[in-house]
Amino acid sequence: MELNSLIKGKVTGHVVNSRKDFLDLNGSIINLDYIGPDWYHDISYSPNLISKSVISINANNYNFTGGAHGNSHITGLNYHLDPLFIINIEELFSYKDHDNVLAFLSSYCHEELKKIYIDWLDIDTTSEEFNPDTIFWEGSLTPEWKNFSNYFISKNGLEIIFNTYSVSSYAFGLHIIPIHYEQFIKVIEDTEQIQSLIEKLK
Structure with a gap:
């Protein structure tokens, strides 16, 4: 489905950007076997509304890279279905x-x-x-x-x-x-x- 491809692309973008941040700060490419308490990155997508013509998605992105607290950011993704296009407010x-x-x-x-x-x-x-x-x-x-x-x-x-x-x-x-x-x-x-x-x- 076209919408799934769009969301997959957004997730990939988040992962690539987080690895770039790690490289910029740590000086080396992130190790997939790396386990430690200092870095945490979570991405989740959940429906806020689903109708036959419109879908609204809650994209929740949480990062912890050390410091006093992590940072959580919610993005609303709103799409018209068939044809698929984003709905700007x-x-x-x-x-x-x-x-x-x-x-x-x-x-x-x-x-x-x-x-x-x-x-x-x-x-x-x-x-x-x-x-x-x-x-x-x-x-x-x-x-x-x-x-x-x-x-x-x-x-x-x-x-x-x-x-x-x-x-x-x-x-x-x-x-x-x-x-x-x-x-x-x-x-x-x-x-x-x-x-x-x-x-x-x-």
Whole structure:
């Protein structure tokens, strides 16, 4: 199957890159018989959604190469089936609605992540020292597609993925913000593309 070949190619790419990293740091090619606690690389793929026309895959890549902790990174792989092609988030909306969608994504994700951040640190939001505009990395939630391009398609909506370090420190962790399709429909004029996706998920 064509999709299996694509995923196999991605796995191969991860393995090749990890071996290159080992070579760059260690000065020798990785030994397949090597056993040690300092290096660990795990790749897993699991379905987030499967329908007759669309599949959304959770690609989880974990690396530990020494230090205080490893690094885990989730990537959403979203494909249309027959014909097979990748579904980028911006392609779900008419070009004339892009500005409205980006403004909505920026505002909504900021608010949802802010709630998590405040709860995590038990912040007193009435304090004069609290500034909600500076709690996340500069530019990490601005209305640009690159900030929201990592996502899952689900039956009820889109799920925006924020990996560790994407908006804040490692300790803040990984967060996935679900957004119902109806919330997108409220902010766009042309609903044809998003409605087409919803129909394909039935």
